[in-house]
Every structure is written in C-alpha cells, then in structure tokens.
Amino acid sequence: MPSVETRDLSKSFGRFAALSGLSLKLEGTKCVGFLGPNGAGKTTTLKLLSDMIFPTAGECFINGISVQQDRKRALADAGVLIESPEIYPSLTPNEALGMVADLRGVPPAERKGRIAKVLAEVKMTEWADEKVGRFSKGMKQRVNIAASLVHDPDVVILDEPSTGLDPRGMAEVRAIVRELKRSQRLIFMSSHILSEVVDICDEVALIDRGKLLFYDTLANVTARFAGGHSTVDAAFARPLPPEVVDARIRPLPGVAGCEQLDARRLRIRFTGGTDGQERLLEALVGLKLGVLSVAESESALEEIYLSQISRGD
C-alpha cells in the first residue's frame, strides 16, 4: 500500500521554526489535502519529503523508505512537483519527459507510450515538439505535472499545483488531479484554496505555524469541529418547496438541520461522519426529488479553517 510518513519532523531556518515535530502518516490510495495559510509549513514539509531541504530533526518516508537515508530509492515510485519548476528552455516537452523517463528508468519499450499518455492527460500533445522556453506559465505547469506522472508513480506529491494559474488553468489542473484519483494513487497535495480541497480531496490535514492541527476525512473533520455535525450542499434538478424540505428531508435519520440556499440548493447538517453521509445520500436519492449532486460544504470547512487558524493568533 502506498504511504507517505513524517516522523517528528522539524525544520528551522535560523531562529525561525518552520516545522515543529510534525508526525503524519498517509496510507492507501486517496487524495489528501494539505491545508494551511501562507508560511504554515506546507511547502517546507513537501520539500523535506523530496529531500530538497534537510530536516533539523526527524525523518520522512515514502513507501517505507527513508528519504534522508536513501533518496534515490525513496523517490523511485513518487512523482514530485514542488513550487513551479523551470524546465531547460531549449528542450521540448517530449525531450524533457524523455529525460525524466530515462533518469527514472522507464523501459525503452514503454517510454514513448508513457510520454504520449501523460502529455495527452495534461492536454499538451499539440505542443509536444515545441520548445518549453516559449510556453506560458500554465503550459509549463502542465508539463511539470506530466513529468511527475511519466513513470506511473504510486505516490504523487503536489505543492499548490494550481497557484499562479488563471481560472481556466486552475480548473484544468483540478481536472487533471481528479483524473489522477481514478488511477489508484496516494496523492498528497498542498493548497490554501479551500474550494480546491473540498472539490478534490478525500481527507484533509491542517497545519499552522509548523504544527499539525488535525488530519481526518472531510466529513469527520466537519463533524468533529461542528459539534458532531457534518455539512453538505445538495443540488436538485427542480425547485424544492420549503414544505417538501420540512416534510421529507428534515425527518431523515441523522439530519440535524437544513438551510435553503436557493430554490434548488440545500445545505444539510447531519450526524454520523462518513457513514452518516453515505446513509444521507442513499436516502436523498430514494426520495426521488431530483438530486443532482451532494458535495462537502466548502463553507463548513472554511469556518473550521478560520476558527483553528485564529485560535493560534
């Protein structure tokens, strides 16, 4: 099972403690959002995981192999994208990915096919033979994402992959990460964009001032910090009269409250964490009210985020 682990990880820059005793273990195939404000220690953690900087104390492991002891083996099955790297400008995406594939040991028989596949995934096939130096920031970032996937890794570490991109670029990167989730990997993605985390991630770890505040599933996090309640936003195909909400949705088992956001959208508070969410979804579908989607409420996570961050002020 793919895994990423940090054990009592600390990093200081002079007197500034960027990270203090971070212990975090991620296992399985899922997407974990690494949340925190600017300067919280997210990028520091990911750089330590990829051996770009060295810990003051503690150790990191990828698939059980110590990054600090054996970076070559530890990073063999990991795809890493930290900040927004620059690719040698005279290389084309085909050549840049060829270099990555060669250095990673992708067999020659698979090499061409893998490069074509990841370029297609990031929608860069058309520019495969153009020099990277002419690309926009968004295009370079897509090639960077492709480079982190060219060897079909079990673990993907992404540091704010959509930062600095225009709205279209951000949406495209999110779509790429969502697609990655389907291919059974452990994705560890830092972000300070809550909607991105709610949209993509299964679990969330919140860090502030170098310390881990919590790590759990989104449903459990909202349940834990909202008096045992989780919150989802449900969208319906047809307008939902208030009397229908009162008569049919409020009485559902586990539902603690409903708030009509507009005629077709409802914010539902419920108990029971992930299991409760599953039961609620089944019940809503069973009511045949035209449910289009049920998604984690971004505002609930935002409230928790702000309350936890401000607690440290």
Place this chain on the structure above:
Amino acid sequence: MATPLVPGRTTGRHVPGTFEQINKLARYQLREYIRSRRFVALAALIAIIGGITTALVAHFRGSLATDDLAFYGSLWGGGSTGVVIFSAVFFGGDAIAGEFSNKTGYFLMGLPIRRATVYTGKFIAAYLASLAMLGLFLAILLGNGAFYFGLSFLPWQLGASLLLVVVYLAAVLGATFLFSSLFKTAAYGFVLTAVLFFFGFTVIQALVTGLVKIEPWMVISYASSVVGSVFAPPVNWGIHPTIAQVMTFGGGTSTMYTAGIAEGIVIMVVYFVLTAVGGLLLFEREEFT
C-alpha cells in the same frame, strides 16, 4: 522487481545506476548547452577572433608565421587558454547557481537522482561544450597553418599542448563549478568566475611574484603557462620551475618563474581535484529553499 503496491502498476521500477544517470543527464545537458544562445554567441566570438587572427597572419606573415612552431606557439599557445577561460565562464559560471535561481534544479531534484550525479553530469556537459569551442579554435588555426605550411608540417608540440589544454580546461571548469556552488544567484557565479579568471588570478600571480617574491605555484593561471612554453625550446619537462632574472624598466631586476611541464600538470590536477570535491561538497549541502 518488487511487488506492486497498487495492483496493475509497475512498482519498484529499476532506477538506472549512478554512472548511467550521469551519462544520460550529461547528454541532455549538452543538448541544452548546444542549443543555447551562449553557445552560439561564444562560437561566433571564437569565429571572429579566428577571423582576426587569419587577417593578422596574412598581414604580418613575416613575424607571426616564420615557421610552423612559431605560428602554432604564438597563436595556439596564447589563444587556447583564453578560449578555455571564455568557455568555462560561459558554460560553468552559472552551472550550479543557475539551478537555484532559474529553478531548473526544482525539476531535477524531484527525481530519484543523487546530487553528485547532477553535479557530475553538468560538469561533463560543460566540459564537452568547452571542448567543442577549443575544437573550433583549433580548426581555424589548422586552416591557417595548412594554408601557410601544409598539414604535413604539424609540430608534435601542438599535440602536447592540446593534451595540456585539456587538463587545464578540467582545472578551470572545476574552479568555476566551485565558485558557482557558492551562490544561489546565477549572476554572482558568472561575475565572480569572469573577474577571477580574466583579471583576479593574473593580478594575484603578479603580486605573489613581485611583492612576496616566491613562485606563484598556487595560482592556476601560472600553471597554464605550460600550454605555451611547450613550444619554446628548450622545454623544461621537470617538476621545478625555470627561474630567470629579467631587467625591469627602472633598471633593477625581477625574478621570472616559468612552471615546468610536470609541475604545471600537477598544479592543474590538484586544482581540479580540490575544486571538484569542494564544489560537490557545497552542492550536497545546499538547500532548495
């Protein structure tokens, strides 16, 4: 191959060995150098210098090209070390610092590759790109030499000097990589190496000889004199320098040291080893903050 962590995926892929990775990285890095503007600019500069040389030889043939030894001694012996320094500054000055400031290092360091592999691969690429420049300069001189003396009149000293230049290039590139490892800003590495090799070492050499009055064996530019002195008989092949008293403009005397060939080689090799190890150790400890 290890058991896949995720069914259907090839996990535990065999990452190439260090030497294979060095070879592959050097190839891509060399491709980057060859396609770069600086490669074209330096090639153009050497072509211009070669053109000027050709014109000078044509004009002053009597004094510059009395015989093949004098011709190659004055032009190759004097010019090749300059080409080495230009090449080292162009290809090595920001080789390591640029990985930080241009953020290309962030692309490489996420790969399962040792820092020593990156350093060595880049060094080999810079070395080969510099050799290409030396080759261009040599080709221009050989063209001239063939015109005046024919290619059958190639002095063996040219071959010896070529070997010495190749060693000198390793020493100079080792030093430029070391200086480049001191910084995370490409411009700093570039400027420091340019200043040191174009002026600094020459000034230090003059000060050591003139003021301290000892042989400047610790200065790399001093060792480079063997590239030219191999053309001037009698050649001192030894480990000790040739010492001569020369008259100064004020009427006094000054001691002039010329490194023996073996001594020059030793200085250059020691420079290469110390700077290569020093630069590598610095790069191993630098953080991509």
